[in-house]
Amino acid sequence: MTPGLIIVGFLVLCAFVIVLKSALVVQQSECVVIERLGRYSRTLPSGFNVILPFLDQARPMFWVTNGEVRIHTTIDLRETVLDIAEQAVITNDNVSIVIDALLYIQITDPVKALYEISNLPFAIAQLTQTSLRNVIGEMDLDKTLSGRDMINSRLKAILDDASDKWGAKVNRVEIKNITPPREIQLAMEKQMQAERERRAQILSAEGDKTSRITRSEGEKEEQINLANASKQSSILKAEGESEAIRMVAIAKGNAIEEIKRVLNDSELAAKFLITQAYIDAFEGFVTKPSDKVFIPYETSTAFASLGSVKELLMSDKKKS
DSSP states (O other): OOHHHHHHHHHHHHHHHHHHHHEEEEOTTEEEEEEETTEEEEEEOSEEEEOOTTTEEEOOEEEEETTEEEEESSEEOSOEEEEEEEEEEEOTTSOEEEEEEEEEEEESOHHHHHHTOSOHHHHHHHHHHHHHHHHHHTSOHHHHHHOHHHHHHHHHHHHHHHHTTTTEEEEEEEEEEEEOOHHHHHHHHHHHHHHHHHHHHHHHHHHHHHHHHHHHHHHHHHHHHHHHHHHHHHHHHHHHHHHHHHHHHHHHHHHHHHHHHHHOOHHHHHHHHHHHHHHHHHHHHOOSTTOOOOOOTHHHHHHHHHHHHHHHHHHHHHHO
């Protein structure tokens, strides 16, 4: 091989390497910050890009990939998750708790993310930890355990304001775990057990109260129904007795009229009826053979009239 061919081959190889170095393909949702001779030149979007080899260099940066912070020459513009390690914080009522969180962050300005802060994930993580101490330090334990949404919103506002200068945005903050000391957990469990027992006793008392009220209302309705039934029975009985008295009175009236018609003498008819009443009364006086009855003298007059009635009736029969 002649020296000329070697030189030509070397030149072709150099040209091929230069062509490879000048072509740069950027994936979708990614970008590359290019520096020319150490100074910022431009930001390459996704797709095929051409750069000056050996003069243009991609600037690497720290960023989160699969939950780990690594150095990359390409910048991922998608939302990613940053896990904040557990740390001990003290509440306003001097209770030490262990807390950790998740951040959902996204780069909005790659240039600021590179040149405004040296290690963006580390800076956001440290800012989150200090902000957690401040936020939790203003809250009591009970409020901390029940106020996760409030903690999340306050942290998001603090981090979003600070990270805006760094070209990043905190889309969401989620508290993962809040772990109080073991003795506090035992006390809380006892408190919850006592609260459940109290609620059970209240429910039992309310049920017994409702049962008693329902039973008394039923007894009340029963007494009202019995009183109404007794009232109706008395009314019907009185109406029956009234009707019976009326019918007896009508029958006696008819009998008197018939006696007056037969005897054709009102005074004699009256004596007959009085005598009949005496006889009916005397029948009830004697219930035993040994009973003695004393008849008043005035009664003999009534009995004497019976003879006159008998004679009158016999004379009417003979005439007929």
